[in-house]
Amino acid sequence: MIEWNEETTIGANIETVWALFSDKHIQKIMPKVEEHTCIEKSEQEVGAKHQQKYREGKRVETYIVETLAYEDLPELKRKRIAFVIGKAFEVDLTFTLQKLDETHTKFVYAGQNKGVNFLGRAMIKLGNQKSNLKVVEEFLQLVEQEALKMTS
Numbered sequence: 001m002i003e004w005n006e007e008t009t010i011g012a013n014i015e016t017v018w019a020l021f022s023d024k025h026i027q028k029i030m031p032k033v034e035e036h037t038c039i040e041k042s043e044q045e046v047g048a049k050h051q052q053k054y055r056e057g058k059r060v061e062t063y064i065v066e067t068l069a070y071e072d073l074p075e076l077k078r079k080r081i082a083f084v085i086g087k088a089f090e091v092d093l094t095f096t097l098q099k100l101d102e103t104h105t106k107f108v109y110a111g112q113n114k115g116v117n118f119l120g121r122a123m124i125k126l127g128n129q130k131s132n133l134k135v136v137e138e139f140l141q142l143v144e145q146e147a148l149k150m151t152s
Contacts, residue, residue, distance in 0.1 A: 001112055001114035001115075001124065002112065002114070002124055002127070002132050003112045004109070004110065004132070004133065005109075005110040006108070006110075006137065007106060007107060007108040007109070008107050008140045008141075009104055009106055009107075010104070010105045010106075010143070010148075011103060011144075011148065012103065012104075012144075012148060012151045013102060013103060013105065014099040014105045016105075016147050016150050016151055017097055017105045017143065017147045018072070018077045018097055019150065020143060020146050020150070021079055022043065023036060023038060023050070025146075029139070029146055032055050034055050034060065035053035036050055036051075037050060037051045037052075038050050039051050041067075043067075044070060045067065045070060046068065046070050047066070047067065048066070049064050049065065049066050050064070050065045051063075051064055051065075052064075052083070054085065061085055061086055063083050064083060065082070065083040066081065066082055067079065068080040068081065068082055069094070074099065075099045076097070077096070077097040078095065079094070080094040086120075087117070088120030088123065089113055089114070089115060089116065089120050089123075090114050090116045091112075091113050092113075093109075093111040094109075094111060095107070095109060096109075096110070105147075107140065109140055
């Protein structure tokens with residue numbers, strides 16, 4: 001199993017950053033997601049389900065993303081999602097935003113990826129921890145870049 005809990009401070013208002021996690025803007029911060037369609041409940045509800053199509057090279061994976069937690073308070077926003085990709089990996093992600101002031105937001109990105117079968121577990125064991133951390137850091141940077149674009 002791979003786990004992470006990384007944070008950064010973004011020079012943007014919490015509402016601006018939070019908007020990036022909405023259905024309307026999700027592809028800005030997850031460019032490999034080709035399709036993101038709500039199929040159950042609404043995007044602001046625990047239990048909401050979305051069908052996603054994710055491109056990795058020439059392959060497109062289709063899977064269901066379930067919202068496990070959703071908080072939208074003025075000072076704190078949190079969304080937790082989970083899905084199984086490629087019938088091999090169970091992914092659990094949490095995006096937490098904390099208002100520091102009117103123009104700064106703390107963004108915490110936590111998650112875990114675990115193999116659900118022999119192939120998935122073997123691939124995680126053989127995977128490079130450094131490259132996994134690089135993917136997490138790139139995501140933090142992308143969220144920050146997109147938030148700053150929306151403020152300018």
